[in-house]
Amino acid sequence: MLGDLVATTPAASVVVLNPGNGDAPFDGRWQARADALRAATTATGEKTKVLGYVHTDHGNRDFDAVKASVDNYLKTRDGRLHVDGIFFDVVSRDCGPGNATRDHYARLREYVQDTMDGVDPTAADLVVDNPGTAIADCYLEPGHRTADVFVTFEDTYAAYTGGGWLGGNVFADSGGYRTGTELDPTGTAFWHLVHAVPDATAMRATLRTAFDRGAGYAYATGTRMPNPWDESPSWKYRSQTLYAATLG
Template structure:
C-alpha cells in the first residue's frame, strides 16, 4: 500500500496549481502534441526483438536495454547493440535514443549504489557514450517527508546529467522515472524535476481501460489530473500496456494514451511475468506508423 503524498507548499497550491488543474481538461490534453513509441526490450544483444527493432521504419523513439537490471557488465556486446539501435530513424526524423535500465527499489538503494549502476552504462572503458541516458525503474511516486524521496530522484537525475556532459558535452541526456502509476506533482516542480519523462501507467490493457486513476499526476489538494501544464514538450508521460489482445486493441491503447496526455506509449500482447521480452505479434512498424499519424 503506497502512502499519500504530503501537501505541496502553499505557493504551489495557490494560483500556479489552480492554473495547472484548469489546463488539464480534454481541450488541453493532446493540443499540439505528437505520439511516439518507446519500447522496453528486456532481452540479450542480438535477440530477434532487438534485430527487428533495428529494421523497423519508422523506428521507435526510445529503446530501453536491460543487462540484468544493470548489474551485468555493459560490455562491448551490449555497447555494439546500443550503437546499432541508435542509428535508426524515428518518425519525427531524429534517431532512436537508447536508455540503460537501473532499478532503484522504490528509493531504498543508497545513492552511491544506484550511481555505481549508472556508471556501468556511462563510464565505459572506451570513454564513449553508447546510451542517451537512464531508465530508473521501481521509482517512488510520493514526495516523502520534506520532499526527501523526490530529492533522492532529483539527485540521480543530476548525476546522469553531469556524467553525460563529462563524456559528450553536446549530447542532450534523457532520464526516465518509472513509478508505474500517477506521480506526485512535486516530481515535476520547476527546479526540482526528477526526470524528462515519467511512466505513469504500467499494466494490462484491461486495467488500462478500466482502472485508470484519472491523471498522470496527483496532489493531495487537486487529486488526480492530467499534468498538461507541466508538459510543454508533450513528452513528459509514458504509458506501458501489456496483454493487449490484437492489432485493433493496440490502436485503441494508442488512441487512449494520446487522449490521456501521454507523449510516449507502447502496447504489446506479451503477458504479465516478463511482458517486455518479445515483439508484439503485429510487429513494431504497425505501431510506430499508427503513432506517427497523431498530432
C-alpha cells in the same frame, strides 16, 4: 526482439536496454546493439534514444549502488557514450517527508546529467522515472524536476480500459488526479506502457487512448507477465510505429 527493433521503419522513439537488471557490465556486445538502435530514424526524423535500465527500489536502494549501475552504462572502457540516458525503474510516486524522496531522485538525475556532460558536453541527456502510476506533482516542480519523462501507467490492457487508470498522470498531496499537461510544455513528459493487449485493433485503441490521456509516448504489447518486455508483440513494431506517427 532487438533485431526486430533495429529493422523497424520508422524506428521506435525510445528503447530501454536491460542487461542483468541494470547491474551487469554494459560490454561491447551491448554497446554494439545500442549503437545500431541509435542509428535508426523515427517518424519525426530524429534518431532513436537508447536508455540504460537501473532499478531503485522505490528510493530505498543505496544511492551509491544506484550510481554504480548508472556508471555501467555511462563510464565505458572506450570513453564514449553508447546510450542517451537512464531509465530509472521501481520509482516511488510520493514526495516523501519534506520532499526527501523527490530530492533523492533529483540528485540521481543530476548525477546522470553531470556524468554524461563529463564524457561528452555536446550530448543531450534523457532521464525517465518509472513509478508505473500517477506521480506526485512535486516531481515536476521547476528547479526540482527528477526526470524528463515519467511512466505514469504500466499495467494490462484490461486495467487501462477499466478501473486501473486513476484519472490522470499526476496528483497533488491534497488529492485529486489531473492530466499534468500544465507541467509539460514539451508534450512528452508522460509515457504509458500497456501489456496483455489482445490484438492489433486493441493496440491502435491503446495508442489513441494514451495520447488522449496526455501521454507523449506509448507502447502496447500482447505479451504478458512475468516479463512482457522481452519479446516482440505479435503485430511487430512497424505497424505500431506507423500508426503512432499518424496520431502525432
